[in-house]
Amino acid sequence: MTEASSIAIECKGVVKHYGQGAARVTALRGVDLTVRKGELLMLVGPSGCGKTTLISVIAGVLDRNEGACTVFGEDFARMSARARTRWRGENVGFVFQAFNLIPTITAAENVAVPLMILGEGHGAAIRRAREVLEMVGLGDRWRALPAQLSGGQQQRVAIARSLIHGPRLIVCDEPTSALDHQTGHVIMRLLKNVALREDRALVIVTHDARIFGFADRIAEMDDGRIERIVTDPRELMAGTAPGR
Amino acid sequence: MTRVALKMLMGDRLKYAGLIAGILFAVTLIAQQASIMTGFIQRMGSFVRDTGSVDLWVMDPQRRFSDDQKPLSETALPRVRGVEGVSWAVPMYRSWLRCRLPDGTLVQAIVTGLDDATLLGGPPEIVEGSLEDLRRSGGVLVDADELGGKMRMVRGGEGPLRVGDRLAFNDEDAVIVGTFRASKGFFWEPVVYTTYSRAVRFAPPERKVNGFVLVGVREGEDAAAVGRRIEAATGLRALTRDQFEAHSTNFLLTSTGILANFGLAIGLGFVIGVLVCGQTLYQFTLDNLRHFAALKAMGAGNWLLVRMVGAQVVTVGAIGYGIGLGAAVLLGRVIVKAGLAFYMPWQVPVLSGVAIGAIGLLAGSLSLARVIRAEPGMVFKG
Numbered sequence: 037m038t039e040a041s042s043i044a045i046e047c048k049g050v051v052k053h054y055g056q057g058a059a060r061v062t063a064l065r066g067v068d069l070t071v072r073k074g075e076l077l078m079l080v081g082p083s084g085c086g087k088t089t090l091i092s093v094i095a096g097v098l099d100r101n102e103g104a105c106t107v108f109g110e111d112f113a114r115m116s117a118r119a120r121t122r123w124r125g126e127n128v129g130f131v132f133q134a135f136n137l138i139p140t141i142t143a144a145e146n147v148a149v150p151l152m153i154l155g156e157g158h159g160a161a162i163r164r165a166r167e168v169l170e171m172v173g174l175g176d177r178w179r180a181l182p183a184q185l186s187g188g189q190q191q192r193v194a195i196a197r198s199l200i201h202g203p204r205l206i207v208c209d210e211p212t213s214a215l216d217h218q219t220g221h222v223i224m225r226l227l228k229n230v231a232l233r234e235d236r237a238l239v240i241v242t243h244d245a246r247i248f249g250f251a252d253r254i255a256e257m258d259d260g261r262i263e264r265i266v267t268d269p270r271e272l273m274a275g276t277a278p279g280r
Numbered sequence: 281m282t283r284v285a286l287k288m289l290m291g292d293r294l295k296y297a298g299l300i301a302g303i304l305f306a307v308t309l310i311a312q313q314a315s316i317m318t319g320f321i322q323r324m325g326s327f328v329r330d331t332g333s334v335d336l337w338v339m340d341p342q343r344r345f346s347d348d349q350k351p352l353s354e355t356a357l358p359r360v361r362g363v364e365g366v367s368w369a370v371p372m373y374r375s376w377l378r379c380r381l382p383d384g385t386l387v388q389a390i391v392t393g394l395d396d397a398t399l400l401g402g403p404p405e406i407v408e409g410s411l412e413d414l415r416r417s418g419g420v421l422v423d424a425d426e427l428g429g430k431m432r433m434v435r436g437g438e439g440p441l442r443v444g445d446r447l448a449f450n451d452e453d454a455v456i457v458g459t460f461r462a463s464k465g466f467f468w469e470p471v472v473y474t475t476y477s478r479a480v481r482f483a484p485p486e487r488k489v490n491g492f493v494l495v496g497v498r499e500g501e502d503a504a505a506v507g508r509r510i511e512a513a514t515g516l517r518a519l520t521r522d523q524f525e526a527h528s529t530n531f532l533l534t535s536t537g538i539l540a541n542f543g544l545a546i547g548l549g550f551v552i553g554v555l556v557c558g559q560t561l562y563q564f565t566l567d568n569l570r571h572f573a574a575l576k577a578m579g580a581g582n583w584l585l586v587r588m589v590g591a592q593v594v595t596v597g598a599i600g601y602g603i604g605l606g607a608a609v610l611l612g613r614v615i616v617k618a619g620l621a622f623y624m625p626w627q628v629p630v631l632s633g634v635a636i637g638a639i640g641l642l643a644g645s646l647s648l649a650r651v652i653r654a655e656p657g658m659v660f661k662g
Binding site for chain 1: 281283284287288290291292568570571574575576577578579580581584655656657659660
C-alpha cells in the first residue's frame with residue numbers, strides 16, 4: 037500500500053466557526069490530522085476543545101469554514117448536499133454516546149435502519165441485521181425493544197447498526213461514557229475486533245481514560261487545535277491529563 | 281422506512297391517540313355541522329320538490345321562500361291563465377293557521393289549500409284515505425308522522441289522532457279524512473292539506489289569500505320562457521321548480537345567520553383540528569428530533585424524511601377521518617330520529633376529507649420544517 041492509498045482521513049488547517057459577528061465562536065483553529073486505514077484513533081481533550089466539531093466535520097455532518105479535508109479521497113466541500121448525504125449513508129457508521137436507538141422498534145429494526153435508508157427492503161434488511169447482531173453477541177435478542185436491553189447491550193446494538201452497511205469510516209462519540217468499566221471494555225474489544233478492518237478507519241471521541249489502551253494513536257486536542265499525537269497512553273498520563 | 285415511521289408514531293400511544301382524537305373531533309364537527317346545514321337547505325326546498333307536475337310557480341315578486349307570507353290578489357289567476365303558453369293554472373293557499381285538536385289543545389299548522397276542481401299540488405304519498413277524500417265535508421289530510429308528534433293532544437291524553445277525528449280552524453270544523461307522508465319541511469309546524477275554498481274559509485278574513493298560482497305549460501313550450509312571459513304580462517314572479525328551490529335556498533344562505541353560524545362551527549372544527557394535530561404532531565416531532573437527526577446523520581435525505589412524516593400524517597388522518605365520519609353518521613341517525621335536519625350528500629365526506637387533508641398538510645408542514653431544519657450534528661451533543 038502506498039502512502040497516499042493508506043490514508044483514510046487527511047485534514048489540513050481545518051477551521052470551523054459557529055455564529056457570526058460578535059457572537060462568533062471558533063471551535064477549530066487550524067486542525068491538521070491524518071488517520072490511516074485500519075487505524076483506531078482516539079480524540080481526547082477537555083470539554084469544549086473541539087473534538088465533537090472535528091468528528092462532525094470528518095463525518096460530513098458539518099461544513100468547515102477553512103482548510104482542506106478529504107475522507108477516503110472525497111472532499112465534502114465539493115459535493116452537493118444530496119451527494120454528501122448519500123455518501124455518508126454508504127460510507128460512514130455512527131456510534132453515539134446516548135446510543136440513539138429508536139425506542140419503539142426492535143433491536144433488529146434499529147440495526148437495519150442504515151440499510152433501509154439506502155433502499156434495502158424491510159425483510160432483507162432485517163435478515164442482515166440479525167446476522168450482524170449475531171456478530172456482536174445479541175443474536176437471541178433481535179426482537180427486543182431498546183428498553184428491554186441493558187446499556188451495554190444497547191451500545192452493542194448501536195455498534196451493529198454502525199457496521200451493517202459495511203462503512204469505510206466509523207465515528208464514535210463517547211461510546212463508553214454511559215457504561216460501567218467492564219462493559220466499556222467489552223464494547224471496546226468489540227469495536228477493535230469486529231469493527232476494525234484494514235480498509236476501515238475508526239475515530240473515537242472519548243474522555244474515558246480507561247479505554248485509551250485500545251487506541252493505535254491518541255490525538256490530544258485543546259482550544260480547537262491538535263496539541264499532540266501519541267501512540268502510548270502513558271505519554272498522555274505523564275503530561276496534562278485529558279478531561280481536566 | 282415507512283414501517284419504521286409508523287412504529288415511531290404508534291409507539292408513543294398517548295400522542296398517537298391524541299392525534300387521532302384531534303382529527304376525529306375535527307371530522308365529526310365538520311361533517312356533522314355541514315350535514316345539518318345541508319339538511320336545512322334541503323328542507324327549505326322540500327315543499328317545492330314534493331309538489332310534482334307543476335311547471336311554474338307564480339308568486340308575489342317579494343316572496344323570498346316557499347312559506348313566506350306574500351299572498352296574491354284574486355286577479356292574479358285569470359291574468360296568468362291569459363298568458364300564451366300556459367296550459368293550465370290553479371291557485372294554491374299556503375299559510376300558518378291555528379288548529380284546535382279534539383281535546384282543545386291549540387297547535388299552529390301550515391295549511392295548504394289545493395284547487396277544488398283539480399286537487400293539483402297534493403302531497404307525494406298518501407298513507408291513509410285518498411286525495412279525493414278532501415272533497416268530503418270539512419276534509420283535511422294530516423301528516424302521518426305528526427299525528428303522535430307535533431299534533432299530539434296534551435290535555436286529553438287519549439292517544440294520537442286518527443282518521444275520523446275532528447279538528448277546528450278558526451271555529452270552522454274539519455275532519456281528518458286521511459294521512460300523507462312528505463319530506464320534512466324547514467319549519468317546525470305540521471302541514472295540513474285541504475281544498476282551496478275550505479282553506480280560505482279556515483283563514484281569518486283577508487283581502488289577499490292566494491299563496492301561489494301553479495302553472496302547467498303547453499306541450500313543447502319551454503317553462504322558463506313561459507315564466508318570462510308571465511312575468512312580463514303580470515308583473516309577478518314565475519319560477520320553475522329548480523329556480524324556486526334555488527331562490528328559497530339563496531334566501532336562507534344570504535339573508536339569515538345560518539351560513540355564518542354553521543360556517544363558524546365548521547371553521548372552528550378546522551381550527552381545532554389544526555391546533556390539536558399541529559401541536560401534538562409538533563411535540564411528537566420534538567420528542568423524536570434526536571432520532572430524526574440521527575437518521576439524517578446516517579444518510580436519510582429530506583425526501584425520505586418527508587415520506588416518513590407524510591406516512592405518519594396520512595395514517596392518523598385516515599384513521600381519524602374514518603372514525604370521525606362514522607361518528608358523524610351515527611350522530612346523524614340520532615338527529616334524524618329526533619326529527620331534526622340532517623342530510624349527508626357525498627359532498628360532505630369529500631369536503632371533510634379535503635379539510636382533513638388541509639389539517640394534515642398544515643400540521644405536517646410544521647413538523648416537517650422542524651425535521652428538515654434539524655442539524656444531524658446535534659446527535660453528537662451529549
